[in-house]
Amino acid sequence: MIELYNINKIYSNQSGKIHALNNINLSVAPGEIVGVIGKSGAGKSTLIRCVNLLEKPTSGFVRVNNIELTTLNAAQLRQARHQIGMIFQHFNLLATRNVFDNVAFPLTLLKKSKKEINKIVSTLLEKVGLSDKRNVFPHHLSGGQKQRVAIARALATNPKVLLCDEMTSALDLETTYDILKLIRNINQDLGLSILCITHEMSVIKAIADRVAVIDQGEIIECATAVDLFKNPQTEITKRLIQLEMRGFVDA
Amino acid sequence: MHKINLLTIATWQTIEMVLVSALFAVIIGLPLGVLIFITRHPHLYKKSAVHSTLGFIVNMVRSIPFIILLVAITPFTRLIIGTSIGTTAAMVPLAVSAIPFFARLVESAMNEVSYGLIEAGLAMGATVFQIVYKILIPESRATIIRGITLMLITLVGYSAMAGAIGGGGLGNVAITYGYERFEINIMIATVVILIVMVQLIQWCGDYIARKLS
Numbered sequence: 009m010i011e012l013y014n015i016n017k018i019y020s021n022q023s024g025k026i027h028a029l030n031n032i033n034l035s036v037a038p039g040e041i042v043g044v045i046g047k048s049g050a051g052k053s054t055l056i057r058c059v060n061l062l063e064k065p066t067s068g069f070v071r072v073n074n075i076e077l078t079t080l081n082a083a084q085l086r087q088a089r090h091q092i093g094m095i096f097q098h099f100n101l102l103a104t105r106n107v108f109d110n111v112a113f114p115l116t117l118l119k120k121s122k123k124e125i126n127k128i129v130s131t132l133l134e135k136v137g138l139s140d141k142r143n144v145f146p147h148h149l150s151g152g153q154k155q156r157v158a159i160a161r162a163l164a165t166n167p168k169v170l171l172c173d174e175m176t177s178a179l180d181l182e183t184t185y186d187i188l189k190l191i192r193n194i195n196q197d198l199g200l201s202i203l204c205i206t207h208e209m210s211v212i213k214a215i216a217d218r219v220a221v222i223d224q225g226e227i228i229e230c231a232t233a234v235d236l237f238k239n240p241q242t243e244i245t246k247r248l249i250q251l252e253m254r255g256f257v258d259a
Numbered sequence: 260m261h262k263i264n265l266l267t268i269a270t271w272q273t274i275e276m277v278l279v280s281a282l283f284a285v286i287i288g289l290p291l292g293v294l295i296f297i298t299r300h301p302h303l304y305k306k307s308a309v310h311s312t313l314g315f316i317v318n319m320v321r322s323i324p325f326i327i328l329l330v331a332i333t334p335f336t337r338l339i340i341g342t343s344i345g346t347t348a349a350m351v352p353l354a355v356s357a358i359p360f361f362a363r364l365v366e367s368a369m370n371e372v373s374y375g376l377i378e379a380g381l382a383m384g385a386t387v388f389q390i391v392y393k394i395l396i397p398e399s400r401a402t403i404i405r406g407i408t409l410m411l412i413t414l415v416g417y418s419a420m421a422g423a424i425g426g427g428g429l430g431n432v433a434i435t436y437g438y439e440r441f442e443i444n445i446m447i448a449t450v451v452i453l454i455v456m457v458q459l460i461q462w463c464g465d466y467i468a469r470k471l472s
Contacts, residue, residue, distance in 0.1 A: 062382060094379070096375060102398060103398060117384060117385050165383075
């Protein structure tokens, strides 16, 4: 599970201070999928990076799997990160390693035995439907296949939490649907808590149990997915829903 | 027969100078380049003072023309090797000039690795050391090999300069026999050998880089 309390993130540069996140409170219960939606520049990326401390919040507390990450030293934080899977918009696979070695990567960091790695990776590749691609290099894969490899890699250390950073934004509609279905299955099979950030309402609609709408670094609305669609409270949410319903025709 | 012997010895001397100094450049330049890269990176090991000090030293050595470096560090060469004349002594200035060149090369090769990969490594709980040797070096290896090729070719040229002031090798032969004694055949032979050498290095480098990328 994930709990964020009063998270603030302020970037300072020569031209002044930018308040990227403003007093964010958000939680993801065990087995729940929470979506965070917002326009680009709203603070989504910073928010999800505050969960595994790729970005250090200026103030506030982050608790994942009941461990308060903000109080850990560097070595303890690395340990905690093994329990937090993450997937990215641009997949971030290693181009010089094949599918098998990409999925095995987090296990080699933990110095697991070859036998154990082989067993875990084979099971995961089967789960994501890429058993026949184990010796293929990433540049021979389609976007959807790359994201499947990334998902398998994120699950290799058997985390309880999965962070999804715009996971379908680089994919076409049909592939998006397949990936979302896979995420749903994983959520149900493994009871994973999942936090997704996205700018696409369709992603929220397909998988999120609860939704937070973020704008200018603040959560302006938080509701179950059903309530949000039925009864949006803010103009920004209404607009996002409208865009999703109508498509781009008269948006 | 004597001349062929002369050229063979000189060729080996040149190869020896280039390879040994390149080896030192890689052994010292690689960690130096990595250090320059990670001390600038906010998510790896940001140490601005270390970064700017190393950057300054590297720039300083790189800004000295090789022919001047060659004579300027003679005391240092004598300290390490015991003499400032001969093939072994020539390796010192060659290595000194190649180390910062290679360090910059490694740094720029690592700059080309997408930040997303570093971020993925951090998110998976990798240490900075693991990110360097499991992500940065493998992902930039083709660029690094191309850089080594470039460095070897530069060193072939520099070794001829070192030869001119008593370092041995093909440069020495070209000056003493070709230039001072007007033995045009020797001059042509040294040039041909150097051309073949450079072509071979380029060909091997390209081949390895292609295999790795």
